[in-house]
Amino acid sequence: MTDLRLRRSVLYMPGSNPRALEKARSLPADALILDLEDAVAPDAKEVAREQVCAAVREGGYGERELIIRVNAPQTPWGEADLKAAIEAGPDAILMPKVSSPAVLESIADRLEALDAPARIRVWAMIETPAAILNIQAIAAAQRNPGTRLACLVLGTNDLAKDTWTQIVPGRAPMMPWLMTALAAARAEGLAILDGVYNDFADVEGCREECRQARILGFDGKTLIHPTQVEPANTAFAPTDAEVETARSVIAAFERPENARRGAIQINGRMFERQHIGMARRAVAWSDAIAARRL
Known part of the structure; x- marks a missing residue:
């Protein structure tokens, strides 16, 4: 990867x-x-x-x-x-x-x-x-x-x-x-x-x-x-809105009631379980930028 x-x-x-x-x-x-x-x-x-x-x-x-x-x-x-x-x-x-x-x-x-x-x-x-x-x-x-x-x-x-x-x-x-x-x-x-x-x-x-x-x-x-x-x-930096959505996706799929669900709805949009990886990447990218020291 x-x-x-x-x-x-x-x-x-x-x-x-x-x-x-x-x-x-x-x-x-x-x-x-x-x-x-x-x-x-x-x-x-x-x-x-x-x-x-x-x-x-x-x-x-x-x-x-x-x-x-x-x-x-x-x-x-x-x-x-x-x-x-x-x-x-x-x-x-x-x-x-x-x-x-x-x-x-x-x-x-x-x-x-x-x-x-x-x-x-x-x-x-x-x-x-x-x-x-x-x-x-x-x-x-x-x-x-x-x-x-x-x-x-x-x-x-x-x-x-x-x-x-x-x-x-x-x-x-x-x-x-x-x-x-x-x-x-x-x-x-x-x-x-x-x-x-x-x-x-x-x-x-x-x-x-x-x-x-x-x-x-x-x-x-x-x-x-x-x-x-x-x-x-x-x-090349994720926007605040993208990071907020990513955190929402991660949190939603981590809830016990969604543990077996392949897709869920968040604010009128459908997200599949495969979106978790994309969401985690966006958050990690944002965190890396925030920690950047030049």
């Missing part, structure tokens, strides 16, 4: 920008992806690697989950990135361009060879047409504990580039891919994050896409700017 670690807002921070790495310590994002890949120019890769790994070792990020996105293994920087990231000890390493389970099996071998601490997990970028076609097998790679696979991250910009799909309000052209990836993640008990919203000046547009992603069932959204953190945190 997917864990309840908060990943409502997962903010990319360019590893080549030391001020951004410092500012990230005070931002209310649930998780930070310290980026060595797309956000870093080729001539700044090595400096970014040094800065990101130093920042992770230094700490000071509170309860924020720290993820290092490395360059792909076949690039000139991939092997050095992976080795340095393991030594720095983030919560997870984000692998780009995971288009088949073979990529994860290969990374598993490298993690073992480099004696990576067991607590370091692997996140996988789903950003190619091949990844969408292979998504069930990619998600199922988590059955091999050596892959350490914990989370799928949608790379919608790369998907659009490779398929010639236009990113439009509502994202209708991408909906089959989003839901196929989500179904694969849920089938294997993985977390899954939505792709970024590009227009960081359009806060309301971001808010709407975050709401959509939550309705679809995503755990959270990857972000490219601090202004997007609040819309994500708000959209």
